[in-house]
Amino acid sequence: MHRSRVYAVIIDAPIEEAARAAEFWSAALGVPARPLSDQPQxxxxxxxxxxxxxxxxxxxxxxGIHIDIESDDPDAETSRLLALGAEQIGRWLECRIxxxxxxxxxxxLPVESDPELFDAQATTWP
Structure with a gap:
């Protein structure tokens, strides 16, 4: 048994347009765009x-736009999604793409959110 939940919605922008895209989405959604110091991309x-x-x-x-799913067992979650028809196309750090x-x-990816939030919102899979 493992658990997973949708963790993030990521707006992918080509490198040369990313700053402009961040400014746009910041204004469009009414929230500040702040670079992450540990992951500047x-x-x-x-x-x-x-x-x-x-x-x-x-x-x-x-x-494009992609979804991040966090799991307490990323290998099991990846296997579950592969069985549903997904194809693994890459890996970046601990993230399976x-x-x-x-x-x-x-x-x-492994659980990134607060453990209480994860416990409250995760779906348990056989």
């Missing part, structure tokens, strides 16, 4: 989507 949009981390990420890829049916990207 991200600009946090804290409070944009209540209960979820929201950020603009500078990527060396096409623009999947392409799901329809072409969207989903990242599976």
């Amino acid at each position: 991200f600009a946090s949009l804290r409070g944009a989507v209540p209960g979820l981390v929201t950020a603009v990420q500078a990527v060396d890829d096409a623009p 999947l392409r799901v049916p329809g072409g969207h990207v989903v990242c599976v």
Whole structure:
């Protein structure tokens, strides 16, 4: 058994447009865009989507939006999603990067949120 929950909505912007995208989303959503000191490719949009981390990420890829799923067992969650039709297309640090049916990207990572929040909102999977 393992548990997982949607953790973040990430707006992917090509590197050369990421700063402008962060400014746009900050103004559009009415929240400040703040670079993360430990991960400068991200600009946090804290409070944009209540209960979820929201950020603009500078990527060396096409623009898009992806979802991060946190799990107390990322290997089990990745296996579960692969069985549902996802394909693992990469890995970055502890994050497993999947392409799901329809072409969207989903990242599976270890629990990042407050343990009480995770316990309250996570779904338990067999």
